[in-house]
């Protein structure tokens with residue numbers, strides 16, 4: 001994940017990210033991202049607790065491609081669409097923040113996510129961050145701005161409640177932690193609290209480390225998603241050396257939405 005020039009603009013990102021890809025993205029796994037957005041419980045049930053790098057790469061490609069397409073195809077006649085949460089400007093800013101930072105994580109080139117790319121691609125934690133940001137951006141594009149993902153597995157989708165859950169073996173931490181969780185994880189915590197730790201997302205570990213690592217213990221910005229989408233956006237920009245903390249993006253890209 002090499003630092004990008006702070007002077008790079010949204011339009012540059014979008015031109016790079018959409019070039020040569022639009023005709024193939026939608027055909028690869030169209031149901032994957034749409035299902036995740038259409039139904040949060042469905043997303044929770046379909047999101048694996050132990051995703052492979054290949055799965056994350058395919059999903060990141062689909063999700064970021066869909067967000068870039070939505071951004072690219074937006075036109076002025078949609079500026080007055082109703083938004084369920086927050087103002088139109090807030091939702092537009094979130095779309096931009098998510099697209100900008102997800103693009104930073106792929107060094108401005110979505111083709112880096114392709115499995116036939118000559119490069120290894122982003123590491124698993126950055127791939128999860130790309131997916132989370134792309135989904136949050138797509139939701140904001142449709143007027144739903146949410147700040148919290150499920151802390152058990154961010155790929156479950158938006159959090160719906162705070163609940164005390166145990167993410168390690170019962171004997172290790174009997175009281176658990178108060179976390180933002182999705183409806184699926186909350187229901188599991190209520191019905192079978194000793195099993196919630198099995199839902200915690202782990203990622204492939206480094207070559208010289210353990211096979212699997214809890215997602216929030218990985219290197220890079222992903223850990224910040226525990227505190228919220230805005231915090232993840234800020235952390236990505238902090239690590240990549242980009243400007244504009246979330247909520248204060250440059251005027252040009254926002255107006256371009």
Ligand SMILES: [Zn+2]
Pocket residue numbers: 044150151152153156181182183184185186
């Ligand atoms: Zn969950």
